[in-house]
Amino acid sequence: MSGRINWFKYAAPQTFYPVARSLAAGFGILAALFCAVGLYIGFFVAPTDHQQGEAYRIIFIHVPAAWMSMFIYLVMAFWAGVGLAFNTRLSGMMASALAPTGALFTFIALWTGSLWGKPTWGTWWVWDARLTSELILLFLYFGFLALQAAIDDPRRADRAGAVLALVGVVNIPIIYFSVQWWNTLHQGASVSLTSAPTMAATMFAGMIIMAFGFWFYSIAAAMMRVRCIILERERGSEWVAQLIRSGA
Amino acid sequence: MLDAAGLRCVRGERTLFSGLDLTLRGGELLRIAGANGSGKTSLLRMLCGLLAPVEGSVRWQGEDIRRLREAFWSQLVYVGHANAIKDDLTAAENLAISCALHGQGGTARQLRAALERLGVAASEREPARVLSQGQRRRVALARLALSPQAPLWILDEPFTALDAGAVAIVRELIAERVARGAAVAYTTHVELDIAAAVALRIDLGAGLR
Amino acid sequence: MLETLRWVVYRDLLLAMRRRSDVLTILLFFVIVVSLFPLGVGPEPAMLRTIAPGVIWVAALLASMLALGRVFALDHADGTLEQMLLGATPLGAIVAAKVLAHWVVTGLPLVLLAPVLALQFDLPQQFLGDLMLSLLLGTPALSLIGAIGAALTLGLRGGGALLALLVLPLYIPVLVVGAGALDAAAAGLGAGAHLLLLGAFLVMAGAFAPWVAAVALRIAHE
Numbered sequence: 170m171s172g173r174i175n176w177f178k179y180a181a182p183q184t185f186y187p188v189a190r191s192l193a194a195g196f197g198i199l200a201a202l203f204c205a206v207g208l209y210i211g212f213f214v215a216p217t218d219h220q221q222g223e224a225y226r227i228i229f230i231h232v233p234a235a236w237m238s239m240f241i242y243l244v245m246a247f248w249a250g251v252g253l254a255f256n257t258r259l260s261g262m263m264a265s266a267l268a269p270t271g272a273l274f275t276f277i278a279l280w281t282g283s284l285w286g287k288p289t290w291g292t293w294w295v296w297d298a299r300l301t302s303e304l305i306l307l308f309l310y311f312g313f314l315a316l317q318a319a320i321d322d323p324r325r326a327d328r329a330g331a332v333l334a335l336v337g338v339v340n341i342p343i344i345y346f347s348v349q350w351w352n353t354l355h356q357g358a359s360v361s362l363t364s365a366p367t368m369a370a371t372m373f374a375g376m377i378i379m380a381f382g383f384w385f386y387s388i389a390a391a392m393m394r395v396r397c398i399i400l401e402r403e404r405g406s407e408w409v410a411q412l413i414r415s416g417a
Numbered sequence: 418m419l420d421a422a423g424l425r426c427v428r429g430e431r432t433l434f435s436g437l438d439l440t441l442r443g444g445e446l447l448r449i450a451g452a453n454g455s456g457k458t459s460l461l462r463m464l465c466g467l468l469a470p471v472e473g474s475v476r477w478q479g480e481d482i483r484r485l486r487e488a489f490w491s492q493l494v495y496v497g498h499a500n501a502i503k504d505d506l507t508a509a510e511n512l513a514i515s516c517a518l519h520g521q522g523g524t525a526r527q528l529r530a531a532l533e534r535l536g537v538a539a540s541e542r543e544p545a546r547v548l549s550q551g552q553r554r555r556v557a558l559a560r561l562a563l564s565p566q567a568p569l570w571i572l573d574e575p576f577t578a579l580d581a582g583a584v585a586i587v588r589e590l591i592a593e594r595v596a597r598g599a600a601v602a603y604t605t606h607v608e609l610d611i612a613a614a615v616a617l618r619i620d621l622g623a624g625l626r
Numbered sequence: 627m628l629e630t631l632r633w634v635v636y637r638d639l640l641l642a643m644r645r646r647s648d649v650l651t652i653l654l655f656f657v658i659v660v661s662l663f664p665l666g667v668g669p670e671p672a673m674l675r676t677i678a679p680g681v682i683w684v685a686a687l688l689a690s691m692l693a694l695g696r697v698f699a700l701d702h703a704d705g706t707l708e709q710m711l712l713g714a715t716p717l718g719a720i721v722a723a724k725v726l727a728h729w730v731v732t733g734l735p736l737v738l739l740a741p742v743l744a745l746q747f748d749l750p751q752q753f754l755g756d757l758m759l760s761l762l763l764g765t766p767a768l769s770l771i772g773a774i775g776a777a778l779t780l781g782l783r784g785g786g787a788l789l790a791l792l793v794l795p796l797y798i799p800v801l802v803v804g805a806g807a808l809d810a811a812a813a814g815l816g817a818g819a820h821l822l823l824l825g826a827f828l829v830m831a832g833a834f835a836p837w838v839a840a841v842a843l844r845i846a847h848e
Contacts, residue, residue, distance in 0.1 A: 332838065347799035467848070490712045491714035520715070
């Protein structure tokens, strides 16, 4: 099946709208599948850890969620940058669609990190470099969401959000290393949530599968959300009026 | 020569105008007319480069103003709705800074002469906050008396808050400048005639006339 | 161009001089915030000595952030900012000049006042130099980074709180390294490495922030 797909055709919100639905459905099913398998491995198949007991199993959610929170920010910044550079509307909408999911995973990572900390180290929160950086990442997501919420004009909201997301992306490594430095300076015996037990192959497989599951979920959620954003932004146009009339 | 092609303006969800073309050459006077909310200010801002049009482009001497940037802006005098006057600075200081920003040198004598032309020289040393609205508008427009070289003037409702005397002065300034080869685009709610060899008019909502 | 930039700095300094009370309120805020901490955590000298660098740095950060309301908002309100967007000088350079004037008026006084406040916390005198130096390098970086936030939130409702949310996470590296400089000095390691890093932050911020803020200002005017 050769033939040149005209990718730019899909850069128009109107053409992308139905595509997003199919993508959402497809990835949603994949997500459910992968998460089910991942959770099964994590909670039933992987061996019990000698030091941490059953409580460690939360890393099957914590670590993939943390990976996703970072990854989504990068993708969001990428689409925001594309929108800013090429003035395409759909890219900005994609960035806005991804942000809430990214914030959600960051929150899950923090929450599960806390749940892991309590039985393992005795405290609900540990100021280790990774968790602290996740917390700051959550603030960056909230900043993006708040800025877009505060701006009425969608064009300005997209572009301002894009600048913020790009500034954030550049700052994330700086923030991470500063926090690392801060951590090593202040803590003698470092109590770290990242000193995970050496990985058995099954554990690693479980985390990777969960990561893919979360990734597919993110795509599905972003697709659903972008459809809503498209409808909202384009509500004055003819094709949306058509859609409403035909009762879709 | 300023020319715009295919401009489209969207405010909120409404398209105010689309497919708008215009050409303005040196020595021509363009009046942009239209009811409130028809997009006059938006059009002027697009011509200045403050507002990026949803569709279409604006060119100065054949080149896109978005690429020209400062090269275009150094040839433009824009007076908007806001006076762009700092209340805490005197009229003379305000004018001096305005000139510096736009790369025009201005000796103290030239500044005073400009303020005199607009009839506010007496308040030269007072902070602008003690001036009335009309006087502040005169100070804002004093830039026009100082810009003999600028080939393009874009004026958004320059006559607002001015009394009859000031209106006459500004009309004169505009007519002089057009006669000397500048291109001037303006909007106004005040019905008046300004002498110009070529006078164009665009009615938003009715197309170019 | 340099002539124009000198005018911009002169103008902003002149305006600040004519509204001295605005500037003094920010200084007072700094002093009050620092004074709140002993009231909150107790006057025990050993503990105050330990928290002093952090407290002073956090207070400087908050005061710096509060001051950001002055850098663009006033010019935006009366239309002078719009004219800067249409100036013959690149907007990035104008922004840099404005931030410089802004720092001289709101940041430099913090640097000068900090040792006095540090004495309130009984910070040993040999560290006062490092404290001032760290703030001298850090506060301009904060002003530069903050200018981006101020430009993005120009004219928006949500005001100071929104600006804080955007800007405080970006301030964190400067805070960590700045306050860390004093901890390193206290631990006998010398503040040199931290100060160099602060210098690096300042240079990076100086190189990039004005241009990013200029882009944000144009976006805010569309």
